[in-house]
Amino acid sequence: MTTSDWPLELVVADTAALTAEIRSLTLKSIDGGPLPAFSAGAHLLFQVELGDGGPSPGTPEASRPGERCYSLVNSTDQSGYYEIAVKLETAGSGGSRFMHALKPGDRIRATLPKNDFPLHRDQHEALLIAGGIGITPILSMTAELSEQGAAYRLHYASRSPETMAYQARITQLCGERRHLHFDYGDPSQGMPLAEVIGQPASNRHLYVCGPRPLLDAVIATARALQWASSHVHFELFGAPLSQTGDRPCRVVLQRSGMTLDVPAEKSILDAMIDAGIDPMFDCRRGECSVCAVRVLSGTPEHRDYALSDDDRDHENLMCVCVSRAREGELVLDA
Ligand code: FES
Numbered sequence: 159m160t161t162s163d164w165p166l167e168l169v170v171a172d173t174a175a176l177t178a179e180i181r182s183l184t185l186k187s188i189d190g191g192p193l194p195a196f197s198a199g200a201h202l203l204f205q206v207e208l209g210d211g212g213p214s215p216g217t218p219e220a221s222r223p224g225e226r227c228y229s230l231v232n233s234t235d236q237s238g239y240y241e242i243a244v245k246l247e248t249a250g251s252g253g254s255r256f257m258h259a260l261k262p263g264d265r266i267r268a269t270l271p272k273n274d275f276p277l278h279r280d281q282h283e284a285l286l287i288a289g290g291i292g293i294t295p296i297l298s299m300t301a302e303l304s305e306q307g308a309a310y311r312l313h314y315a316s317r318s319p320e321t322m323a324y325q326a327r328i329t330q331l332c333g334e335r336r337h338l339h340f341d342y343g344d345p346s347q348g349m350p351l352a353e354v355i356g357q358p359a360s361n362r363h364l365y366v367c368g369p370r371p372l373l374d375a376v377i378a379t380a381r382a383l384q385w386a387s388s389h390v391h392f393e394l395f396g397a398p399l400s401q402t403g404d405r406p407c408r409v410v411l412q413r414s415g416m417t418l419d420v421p422a423e424k425s426i427l428d429a430m431i432d433a434g435i436d437p438m439f440d441c442r443r444g445e446c447s448v449c450a451v452r453v454l455s456g457t458p459e460h461r462d463y464a465l466s467d468d469d470r471d472h473e474n475l476m477c478v479c480v481s482r483a484r485e486g487e488l489v490l491d492a
Pocket of ligand 1: 440443449
């Protein structure tokens with residue numbers, strides 16, 4: 159991405175430790191003026207410097223450029239600042255370390271707000287489920303729903319009260335509409351999903367944001383309860399791409415006449431872009447299916463949330479932004 163891809167230059171106005179691992183950052187425009195509007199559920203993409211834990215913001219030595227996506231936490235009518243919250247991922251590639259090292263006065267570039275996780279337009283009853291740092295877009299949604307006087311319930315899960323961010327604000331905002339769940343490291347003590355989700359109805363919409371296991375479990379439970387997919391909205395937090403045990407794979411692009419050796423830590427989409435191909439993509443998180451490509455041979459390991467069983471089994475599509483080869487080689491119609 160070029161500088162023009164990062165139209166916002168923001169200054170860190172404040173930071174605060176919300177838990178031992180989560181910091182909030184308040185960001186303002188350089189001149190103190192209003193910032194572009196956003197809707198609840200929106201995010202910004204930030205330009206970060208990735209390193210091995212060494213470089214601090216503003217010290218690009220031993221670092222490489224990267225990008226990280228963070229949801230906007232604050233209320234949509236607060237145009238003077240953006241608030242984000244960042245969980246420190248000690249095993250990550252350095253993006254969260256970079257964000258945690260930012261201090262008041264530091265500058266950072268970002269894209270304009272984008273929303274892949276909006277509230278449904280029509281009046282409805284909202285069921286909001288958040289896990290861990292996945293509370294960030296959900297918090298902005300609860301503020302908007304509260305402002306509208308809409309019917310909603312929030313179920314928010316964390317390991318323990320000490321690891322849960324924004325408890326006081328949520329209690330103040332949501333009152334008895336908020337339900338907190340702590341499993342203390344024991345998954346069997348987790349949120350009782352079937353009971354929490356309940357029966358579908360034409361005016362009920364479910365919103366879930368959190369780590370992949372929570373997302374998978376909520377989506378599977380909602381499907382089992384016969385919820386229509388159009389009423390289940392989700393956003394994944396955490397890297398959908400890398401999984402323990404990932405291996406390099408070989409991808410043959412039949413129409414392009416190219417063979418790519420894709421390293422374990424790289425997506426097929428990024429390998430295609432690096433090879434000079436111009437594939438279609440949007441979310442890069444397996445949520446939109448814009449990057450879907452037909453598989454001519456080989457067995458993909460599907461990691462997207464966008465394709466239907468029919469798309470996968472009969473149309474032979476795979477989302478190359480997140481999915482990989484289950485084993486061996488993939489031949490794609492690309
Ligand atoms: S770019 Fe959205 S699913 Fe791949």
